[in-house]
Amino acid sequence: MKFASIRVVTADVQALKGFYAALTGVEPTDLAPGFSEIRLEGCTLAISSEDIINKVNGGAIVPRSNRSLMLELEVDDVQAIQTRVTDSALAEIVQPPTVMPWGNTSMLLRDPDGAIVNIFSRPKR
Template sequence: MRLTHSCIITNEVKKLSEFYEKVLQIKAETSGDEYAEFPTDCGILSIFSFSLQESLAKGSSLPGSNRNLILEFNVANVDDEYMRLEKLGVEFVKPLTTQPWGNRSFYFQDPDGNMLNFYTKVK
């Protein structure tokens, strides 16, 4: 078994896609106005319309309500990413710190409140 996608359900596909294009520095691959995806080295992050999700599985999701999942991205240089995102006006939830287990990381949220962690393993 292999996890291939992580999907965010939202009322704002365009807004969230534009945010992720800036943050991930990847151009979204879209299918109409209701779906976008960002291929990465180990899977795809997709953005999906709440209204379309409702038509497929009514009551199965609630956009903008995630408070228990973090999307984690291993980046080449977390310090450089922190400075780059700071210039974009990203508000950080956890500042850039080195954790006892050897990750240097920071947390921030997308416009829907989904948490992201950018990190680099350090010695």
């Protein structure tokens, strides 16, 4: 089994595509109207419209309703991302860079749909 992607279902594909493209620096690949992928090292972030889910999956997913999932993006420099996010007013910073008990430096953002995004770096060894 291979972990392939995380899919976020949204009522506003353009807003999420723009947010994640600006955050990651990776341009989305549009595969169909209302369905795009941001292909990152290690995993793909798929973004699809609520309309597609309602057509093909019977409305099995409800946008903006998840409070138990955290998207995590590993970076080399959390402070640099904080500066970019702050300077561009890209997202609400929920938690400023903080050193976790296991050594990672972690900053939490909120995406346009309200999901939490953890931007983190591992300690240098």
